[in-house]
Amino acid sequence: MEGKIETVTAVSEVSIEKKHKIPVVEMTGIYKIFKQKKIEVMAVRGIDLKIYPGELVVIMGPSGSGKTTLLNCLCGIEKPNAGSVKIKGLEITKLRDEGIQKLLQDEIGIIFQSFNLIPSLTASGNVELPMIVADKIDKKSRKERVKSLLQAVSLDHRMNHRPSTMSGGEKQRLSIAMAFANDPALVIADEPTASVDSVSAENILTVFKEFMQSNPDKALLIVTHDPAVRKIADYTLVIRDGQFVRRIDGKSDDAEIEYESNGSDMLTDMSLSRSNDATNKLIQPKNFPKLNEVKLCPHCHSTNIVKKIDKNDVYCAIHDFKIVQKAAIFCKECNELSFVAVTAHDLNKVKINEMESLD
Ligand SMILES: Nc1ncnc2c1ncn2[C@@H]1O[C@H](COP(=O)(O)OP(=O)(O)OP(=O)(O)O)[C@@H](O)[C@H]1O
Structure with missing residues (x-):
């Protein structure tokens, strides 16, 4: 559908x-x-x-x-x-x-995109640190585990090196070893x-x-x-x-x-060449308005806005299971693009039986 x-x-x-x-x-x-x-x-x-x-x-x-x-x-x-x-x-x-x-x-072990390594510690120091904090195994077992974890990520030859001397791939492998440290x-x-x-x-x-x-x-x-x-x-x-x-x-x-492709059609239709994180952010008021009731930019509250509804993006929201739709609001004052949830009442194209099947 x-x-x-x-x-x-x-x-x-x-x-x-x-x-x-x-x-x-x-x-x-x-x-x-x-x-x-x-x-x-x-x-x-x-x-x-x-x-x-x-x-x-x-x-x-x-x-x-x-x-x-x-x-x-x-x-x-x-x-x-x-x-x-x-x-x-x-x-x-x-x-x-x-x-x-x-x-x-x-x-839970977490591997961050930004590696989250401690620059002053060597590779083995970084892997050992979570184990020291957890304080579950003795020093000898800790050192052995550090060695086997670094071997598992093919960094045993780099165990005494600091993160600053490592490539991005090596840093990420080191952060994987850290994430697995406490089993x-x-x-x-x-x-x-x-x-x-x-x-x-x-x-x-x-x-x-x-x-x-x-x-x-x-x-x-x-x-x-x-x-x-x-x-x-x-x-x-x-x-x-x-x-x-x-x-x-x-x-x-x-x-x-x-x-x-989510959202990109609306961008093209609205002749916007720029793309930023806002494209997929949905601003959702407590009570969904009708599209003609949306008068202000959600960011700067200017009335100088262009509205466009995305006919391919009807969905069901949890507030009373109302059928809502995403509308793009482009503000000519602050240049921000927002997505606002509006009721699908304006939408003649949504047939009643389709709306019922949504929830
Ligand atoms: N602390 C917050 N306060 C208000 N809104 C937030 C907060 N954190 C996230 N959001 C909003 O919730 C939505 C989901 O954000 P989230 O960061 O989870 O997405 P994401 O898929 O991880 O995005 P990215 O891939 O860019 O990291 C977005 O609209 C975002 O603006």
């Missing part, structure tokens, strides 16, 4: 073998709304996600689609407005700061190949594959814009406007991902 975005749940196909395992990640009905003055941004809307031990899952989506917010909810850094997040069966949405800190220390149940990688060249990116994917093969009880979640990463995934979830809209099973790289 034209205009319909089907939401996808990542919990549908569970093998009998998996049913007997506790999921490493179990997110149910997650909503996250940010409030800025009178404006609400619904960054995540009703996400369900289960990841079992041994699974390598990739999440892809355009800028502003809610990837970081979802990860933050998953790690306890952000509290969702609604829904449950369990890590290895433990509900984490009610944990206090110390509980979250312990969770991040013991059960976490879940490793999350945020854009792990974004800051490295294509050869290093291939090496990083190989390291992930090998880690998963030698640690079948772990789960790995990678958030990326890089389609190459899908090659190593058990399945890929495409996120758009805070919802999973597509699930691609398997590791083949021939299935197309079309999320990049």
Whole structure:
């Protein structure tokens, strides 16, 4: 159906073998709304996600689609407005700061795009540090583990070198070794190949594959814009406007991902040549107005605006399950492009039966 975005749940196909395992990640009905003055941004809307031990899952989506917010909810850094997040069966949405800190220390390893290495420490010092903080194993075992982790990422010859002397690919491999240091149940990688060249990116994917093969009880979640990463995934979830809209099973790289086209037609129609992060940000008032009621730029409140509705982007929002639609508002005063949710009442093209099938 034209205009319909089907939401996808990542919990549908569970093998009998998996049913007997506790999921490493179990997110149910997650909503996250940010409030800025009178404006609400619904960054995540009703996400369900289960990841079992041994699974390598990739999440892809355009800028502003809610990837970081979802990860933050998953790690306890952000509290969702609604829904449950369990890590290895433990509900984490009610944990206090110390509980979250312990969770991040013991059960979740994070690989940041920006590496997050300590410049004054050598490679082995960086890998050892999380183990010193966790204080679970003695010094001798720690040193042995540092060695084997650095071997696993092919950096054993660089163990006494500082990050400043390393290439981007080496730094990223070092941050992978750090993330696995405390033997976490879940490793999350945020854009792990974004800051490295294509050869290093291939090496990083190989390291992930090998880690998963030698640690079948772990789960790995990678958030990326890089389609190459899908090659190593058990399945890929495409996120758009805070919802999973597509699930691609398997590791083949021939299935197309079309999320990049999100919003671009409107930009072209409005004769805008520039592209910035705002293109995918949806500004969502509490009560959805009709398009003709939108009179001001959401950024500078100027009335000098151009409005355009995207007929291909009708979707269902959670507020009373109203059918809403995205409208692009371009402000000639501040040059900002915003997306505003408006009621689909203006839309003669949406037939009643289609609207009903949306929720
Ligand atoms: N702290 C915040 N306050 C207000 N709005 C926020 C906040 N954090 C995120 N948002 C909004 O929530 C939406 C989702 O943002 P998020 O950072 O999760 O997207 P993303 O997919 O990770 O984007 P990118 O790929 O650019 O990092 C965006 O519209 C963003 O502007």
